[in-house]
Amino acid sequence: MFLSIPNLALAALATWVLCLFGLTFYRLTLHPLAKYPGPFLAKITPLYDTYHCYLKDRHIDQYRCQKKYGNVYRYRPDYLVINTASGLKDLYTNAKTNPIKKNTQYRFLWDQGSVSTHSAIDKNVHAFKRRVLNYAFSEQALRNLEPFMIETIDRWLALLGADASDETKGWTKPKNMANWANYVTFDVLGDLCFGKPFGMLESDKLRSVAQIMLIRAQMLNIIGNSPVLDLFKYIQEHTPFEKYVLPGTYRSMQHFRSFAGGALKDRAVAAAEREKSGQEPRKDFVHYLSQARDPESGEGYGQVEMLAELRLLIVAGSDTSSATMAAAFYYLTRNPAVLEKLQKELRGTFDDVNNIVTGPKLSSCHYLRAVIDECLRLAPPVGGSLGREVMKGGMTVDGIPLPEGTNVGSSILALHMNEEYFTNPLTFMPERWLPEYTNPEEIAVAKTAFCPFSLGNRGCVGKPMAYNELSIALGRVFWLYDVRLSKGDNTGEGLNGLYETRDVFVVERDGPMVEFRKHVQG
Numbered sequence: 001m002f003l004s005i006p007n008l009a010l011a012a013l014a015t016w017v018l019c020l021f022g023l024t025f026y027r028l029t030l031h032p033l034a035k036y037p038g039p040f041l042a043k044i045t046p047l048y049d050t051y052h053c054y055l056k057d058r059h060i061d062q063y064r065c066q067k068k069y070g071n072v073y074r075y076r077p078d079y080l081v082i083n084t085a086s087g088l089k090d091l092y093t094n095a096k097t098n099p100i101k102k103n104t105q106y107r108f109l110w111d112q113g114s115v116s117t118h119s120a121i122d123k124n125v126h127a128f129k130r131r132v133l134n135y136a137f138s139e140q141a142l143r144n145l146e147p148f149m150i151e152t153i154d155r156w157l158a159l160l161g162a163d164a165s166d167e168t169k170g171w172t173k174p175k176n177m178a179n180w181a182n183y184v185t186f187d188v189l190g191d192l193c194f195g196k197p198f199g200m201l202e203s204d205k206l207r208s209v210a211q212i213m214l215i216r217a218q219m220l221n222i223i224g225n226s227p228v229l230d231l232f233k234y235i236q237e238h239t240p241f242e243k244y245v246l247p248g249t250y251r252s253m254q255h256f257r258s259f260a261g262g263a264l265k266d267r268a269v270a271a272a273e274r275e276k277s278g279q280e281p282r283k284d285f286v287h288y289l290s291q292a293r294d295p296e297s298g299e300g301y302g303q304v305e306m307l308a309e310l311r312l313l314i315v316a317g318s319d320t321s322s323a324t325m326a327a328a329f330y331y332l333t334r335n336p337a338v339l340e341k342l343q344k345e346l347r348g349t350f351d352d353v354n355n356i357v358t359g360p361k362l363s364s365c366h367y368l369r370a371v372i373d374e375c376l377r378l379a380p381p382v383g384g385s386l387g388r389e390v391m392k393g394g395m396t397v398d399g400i401p402l403p404e405g406t407n408v409g410s411s412i413l414a415l416h417m418n419e420e421y422f423t424n425p426l427t428f429m430p431e432r433w434l435p436e437y438t439n440p441e442e443i444a445v446a447k448t449a450f451c452p453f454s455l456g457n458r459g460c461v462g463k464p465m466a467y468n469e470l471s472i473a474l475g476r477v478f479w480l481y482d483v484r485l486s487k488g489d490n491t492g493e494g495l496n497g498l499y500e501t502r503d504v505f506v507v508e509r510d511g512p513m514v515e516f517r518k519h520v521q522g
């Protein structure tokens with residue numbers, strides 16, 4: 001006997017509802033993670049995580065969960081967050097030998113079918129890419145990159161003070177430092193990756209790229225942390241989805257790609273001319289990446305891989321350093337005593353702004369380093385948990401046995417605000433990092449939970465470059481200028497007076513509005 005269409009639909013619906021109940025019951029009772037606490041919705045559906053990606057508060061929600069449920073909690077039916085220093089170490093160090101890899105979420109970063117060092121999930125694929133990339137971040141390479149970086153930073157410094165006027169007693173108009181930090185870091189990376197800066201400092205033609213990248217990051221973050229990742233990847237790879245659904249971001253990305261393509265072509269022509277005339281090559285990222293060979297296999301990157309890496313470096317390197325710079329302006333303009341100490345250190349160490357370059361003198365500026373670390377702690381540019389998946393054989397993390405297939409991660413912001421590791425964690429206090437003010441045991445404990453760059457062989461390859469760039473840029477700007485918060489400005493002020501960051505995998509931010517005046521050296 002055949003069922004009628006309505007009855008068939010009803011039967012299908014009933015079966016689906018039954019399965020859903022069965023699955024919910026399983027997730028709440030028999031699932032290997034069932035015994036861990038967490039928000040009820042997070043236990044039964046991955047959509048809880050998706051929703052917080054949509055709200056852009058995943059990092060803050062993970063901190064709220066830590067306060068409510070303790071250091072270990074369930075954030076999706078198959079995802080455990082472990083916010084302890086030993087959990088962090090187990091999860092992210094020794095990833096080469098431990099049975100753990102990046103989770104499937106990272107497929108959201110696969111761009112036009114190409115995989116980069118950051119988005120590679122397969123450990124062997126990653127190991128090859130990372131060995132090649134390491135060459136571009138060697139000490140020698142960073143030394144050669146520095147003059148390019150300084151040239152851009154100096155253009156930034158000149159523009160920051162350019163509109164000072166006598167009517168305002170030498171002070172400039174207010175500038176939104178989230179934007180101005182973007183312009184300089186994107187221009188630095190554009191120059192290093194494509195042979196010429198984007199020109200964001202001087203012109204607004206490509207400025208929207210920085211904004212668009214964040215919009216795209218949010219979309220991909222939502223999808224990466226949702227149950228429809230596979231479907232989305234299929235649609236993205238087989239249809240002109242973005243062109244029609246997000247025409248604005250699509251156009252901007254096209255603009256960006258055509259800039260990158262054009263700049264690389266110009267760079268190739270200039271490189272050939274330099275070679276012909278016996279000049280030294282321009283030692284930027286393109287130079288290093290095209291020279292680099294895997295010490296094990298002798299292979300280098302192909303053209304597609306190279307482009308994927310350059311695109312990655314732009315996003316990974318500019319947005320992150322920029323967020324830290326903006327946070328520094330936020331906290332320093334609100335903490336005059338800290339600003340004064342920093343300026344005293346800088347002006348006492350250097351008698352000329354042009355001498356602020358990497359080397360023993362800059363390394364001796366411990367207060368500057370403490371300010372940078374404190375900004376990275378309170379406003380980590382990647383704030384949520386970085387998902388990993390346990391592989392065959394399972395793994396024990398901080399004493400917790402996890403079966404194969406479990407997703408797990410430590411939440412960076414939540415760890416940085418964990419009272420077990422930081423005294424008064426919500427207070428901006430660079431002194432917490434310095435033995436002149438804080439006892440060394442306390443500093444050692446704090447360091448175990450401090451992880452803005454993540455750890456291990458999947459941690460940030462650009463960390464030394466980031467510290468160089470931040471130290472030079474912040475060192476020079478606070479040496480050269482007196483700075484003040486624009487009157488009544490509260491742009492960027494978030495919960496508990498902290499700098500507000502919105503989690504889109506990296507972070508969106510706004511403000512503060514800052515005014516500058518050339519400092520008269522005494």
Ligand code: HEM
Pocket residue numbers: 117118119130312313316317318320321324380381382386452453454457458459460461462463465466
């Ligand atoms: C304040 C600045 C920075 C912060 C806080 C930061 C943070 C991070 C974090 C947390 C990761 C790990 C992401 C994950 O596991 O998914 C990472 C990876 C990475 N970062 Fe950075 N980053 C910064 C600057 C830079 C710079 C300047 C560059 C290069 C120009 C860079 C290039 C990369 C690359 C290529 C990876 C992927 C490494 C791999 O998977 O092997 N980052 N970064």
